[in-house]
Amino acid sequence: MPHIEIVGITKVYEQPAAPPIVALDGVDLTVEHDQFVSLVGPSGCGKSTLLHLVGGFISPSTGEIRIDGRPVTGPGPDRGIVFQNFALFPWLTVRGNVEYGLAEKGIPRRERRKVAQHFIDMVKLTGFEEVYPHRLSGGMQQRVALARMLACDPQILLMDEPFGALDAQTRLILQEELKEIWRQARKTVLFVTHDVREAVFLSQRVVVMTARPGRIKEIVDTDLPADAPRLAVDALAEDIWATLREEVLKAVVPGDRREQAP
C-alpha cells in the first residue's frame, strides 16, 4: 500500500470581498513508503497548500488524502513539518523548541536532552541552546525548525523550502545530512524547493507543477545511483528547469488577469 495517496485534490480559498482563489486543481499523486519526492513549481502555484493539506492543517475542497490507506482528518505527530516561515515558539529557547515534541511524546527529561542536543549539533547550532528565537538569524531559525521536526522522528517529513534561508555552504552540508537521515532512517519525504539541482540531488522523483491553478505538469524520475557523476545530476536538472521555465514565465506574463502575489 502506498504511504501517501493524494486523490483528485482541489483547493479553493474562499475570501470575503474578493473572488475565490483556485490554488490546486485536480492533483493526483502517490508516494510510496521511504520515497523522497520533491515538488517544484512557480511561486504561488500551491506547493505550500499541498503540504498543508497532507499535514491535515487545512481540508481539501474536493478529493481525499490518505495516509496508509486512512483518510487524513487532522494534523498528527506521524507527519512532521518544517513551515516556510519556520513558526518557532518564541517563548521557548532553541533547546525548548527542539525538546517540545519529545516532551509531548512523554520522553523523560534526560533522554530528551540527549536527543535534542544531537539534532542541535547536527544543524550546527551548538552553543545557542539557551537563546530565544528572536535573537537568531533567519537561517538559524530555519535550522531550529528542522531540528525540532527531526527530533520527533516522524515517519513522514513535510518540508517547505527548508533550506531556503541558508547560505550555499550550510545548504550543501544540510542536504548531505538530510540525505543521510533519509537513507538510514527510511523516511517518506515530501520536499518543496525552488532549487532544481537540490531536488534532483535529494529525491527519487521530482514533481513539476504548473502555474496557478496548480496541477501536476510532469513527474520526472531522478533516482540516480549514489555514485552518479555530477554531469548526470546537472543534465537532469537542466531538463527539469526547461519544463519549469515555461510555467514560471506563464506565472509572470504581464497583463495576466490572475492577480500577482503581493
Add this chain to the structure above:
Amino acid sequence: MHATPVLRRALGLGVLKRWASVIALFALWEGVCRARLVDPFLLPALSEVLRRGAGELWSGELVAFTALTLYRTLAAFVLAGAIGIAIGVSMSLSAPLRWFGEPVVSFAFPIPKIALMPIFVLWFGVFDLSKIVMTTVAAVVTVISATHLGTRHIDKYLLWSAQSLGTHRRALFWKIVIPAALPAILTGLQIALPMCLIVSIVTEMITGGRGLGGYMIYASRFAESDKVFLGIFLTALIGYVLTEGLAMARRRLLAWHPEETVMV
C-alpha cells in the same frame, strides 16, 4: 553575558535621566515655597510635608491607613486579574460567550464605573467589601478586553506546529494560546494595577472609612494641607513601587519577547 563599561555607564545615565525630571520638580516645589512665593497653607514645602510624615509615622495611624489602602488595592487587583483573565479567555473559547460578552464589554468600557459606588454601598455596606467590589469592577473590564484581544487571534502556524508535534487540540490553549497572549495579558494587568490604587483611594474619599483616601479627606476638612500633600506623596510612592514591581515581573516573564530586549 556581561555588560561592557560603556553599556553600564549608559544604564547609569539612563537611571539619572529617568529621575531627573522628578528631582527637578521636587526642587522647584521646595524652591518656590522657600522663596515665599506661595502661601504655605496652600502649598507647604516638600521638607515640611516630609517632616510631618516622619512625625506621623510614630503615631502608627498613618502606617495602618497606608496598609489598609494597600490591602484594598491588592485584593481588588488580584480579584480583577483572576476574574478578568478567566472571562477574557472564556470569551475567546466560546462563540456564545463572545456573542454575549463583546457588546457588554464595549458598552461597559466608557462608563465611569465609580458612579456605581452608591449602589455598592447599598448592597455591600460602607466597609471594606463595597470598596473592594467597586475597585474590582472598575479594573476588571480592562483585564477582560486585554486578555480577550490577546487570546482571540493567535498565529495559526504556531497552533499547527504544536499539533504536528503531538499537542492535543484541547491542550493547545494552555501550551500555545496563553504563552502567545502573555504580552497582551500583562499589559492589561499593568493598566489595571494603578487603576486599582486610584479607585481604592477615591472610594475611601467618598465613603470615608480610613485608608489614605479617608486620611486626606479628613485632613482637608480640618484644613491640614500638609497632611493632604503627605497623602498624595505616599500615594505616588506606592503607585510607583507597585507598577515598577509589575514591570519587573513582566521583564522576567517576557525575557523571550523582542520588545523586552530593546533598551534605549
